[in-house]
Amino acid sequence: MSRYRGPRLRIVRRLGELPGLSRKTPRRAYPPGQHGQNRKKRSEYA
Template sequence: MSRYRGPRFKKIRRLGALPGLTSKRPRTGSDLRNQSRSGKKSQYRIRLEEKQKLRFHYGLTERQLLKYVRIAGKSEGVNRSSFITIT
């Protein structure tokens, strides 16, 4: 499996807690700079962030994730539980 080798804490700050990357926790409240991200998130951004959370949590590449999603989609039952049992 390929592993993400970039700045892990930046990913955690942007995507939330990812136990697969590190045990560090981001600061809360007034300590964060550049907080002025306002506006509603688009559906594309929401889906992209969820996909990235899956990738970084399980340590998968884009192709590996796509392969597992296809396998889970072909199996019977709920796709979410199928995906978890595959990985």
């Protein structure tokens, strides 16, 4: 596997808290990307 060299805060915002990955606090509470602010539909499967 290769080392991830991209923006770290994007991964923190996508997955949640990752200790040691970033000392900064993300400014936005939603995931990154074009559809990040859209609400995720909860599946009845689980």
